[in-house]
Amino acid sequence: MDLRQELVWAGNELLRRGLTVYTAGNISVRTGDGGGFYIKPSSTPYPEIRPESLVVVDWEGRVVEGGTPSIEHNLHRLVYLARPDIKAIVHTHSQYATTLASIKLRQGIPATLGEVAHYIGGSIDLAAYGPAGSIELAHNAVDCLGKTRRGILLKNHGALAGGKNLSQALDLAELIERSAHSMILAHLLGGYDTNPETYRPEWTSHAH
Numbered sequence: 003m004d005l006r007q008e009l010v011w012a013g014n015e016l017l018r019r020g021l022t023v024y025t026a027g028n029i030s031v032r033t034g035d036g037g038g039f040y041i042k043p044s045s046t047p048y049p050e051i052r053p054e055s056l057v058v059v060d061w062e063g064r065v066v067e068g069g070t071p072s073i074e075h076n077l078h079r080l081v082y083l084a085r086p087d088i089k090a091i092v093h094t095h096s097q098y099a100t101t102l103a104s105i106k107l108r109q110g111i112p113a114t115l116g117e118v119a120h121y122i123g124g125s126i127d128l129a130a131y132g133p134a135g136s137i138e139l140a141h142n143a144v145d146c147l148g149k150t151r152r153g154i155l156l157k158n159h160g161a162l163a164g165g166k167n168l169s170q171a172l173d174l175a176e177l178i179e180r181s182a183h184s185m186i187l188a189h190l191l192g193g194y195d196t197n198p199e200t201y202r203p204e205w206t207s208h209a210h
């Protein structure tokens with residue numbers, strides 16, 4: 003599969019895995035030539051996206067090819083610029099991640115929960131609020147990801163996962179959603195046990 007076909011496949015995978023509905027969320031992957039990235043076109047349902055309808059955006063935010071890019075193209079662009087290790091990005095409004103990012107607790111997902119440390123590289127932190135489509139949102143996401151994390155929650159909005167390819171970014175988006183679900187259940191059942199004895203820093207060292 004070439005990168006365009008892979009991006010189309012990933013959009014349909016988002017639907018199949020229950021991580022998005024309608025046209026919500028957005029996905030992208032770096033172009034092979036290093037000049038920018040392919041991103042989902044704006045307001046197009048995932049099953050209707052074709053390889054030739056993808057939009058190519060360069061590192062200055064200019065549309066090089068295609069129509070109107072997803073509203074969050076600056077979010078994707080600034081994450082790529084800040085993180086050379088991230089080759090593909092999946093941004094969702096998946097139900098539990100969005101819920102956890104919207105409650106008053108202002109808390110992310112601890113590294114001690116399940117596989118979070120191993121796959122994400124530490125806790126899944128909550129980025130400060132920025133309006134959808136804004137540069138502020140993009141800067142807040144970059145700050146929250148730091149140099150090593152592969153997933154974050156976006157305040158009152160959703161989640162973002164960055165991987166070495168689209169397949170990994172999808173898996174990380176799914177992990178964030180499952181972990182958010184666990185955290186919500188833990189809150190409902192009396193609160194998450196933050197016992198530091200359950201955390202081992204070395205878990206993060208061999209994350210892929």
Ligand SMILES: [Zn+2]
Pocket residue numbers: 027074093094095134159160
């Ligand atoms: Zn969004």
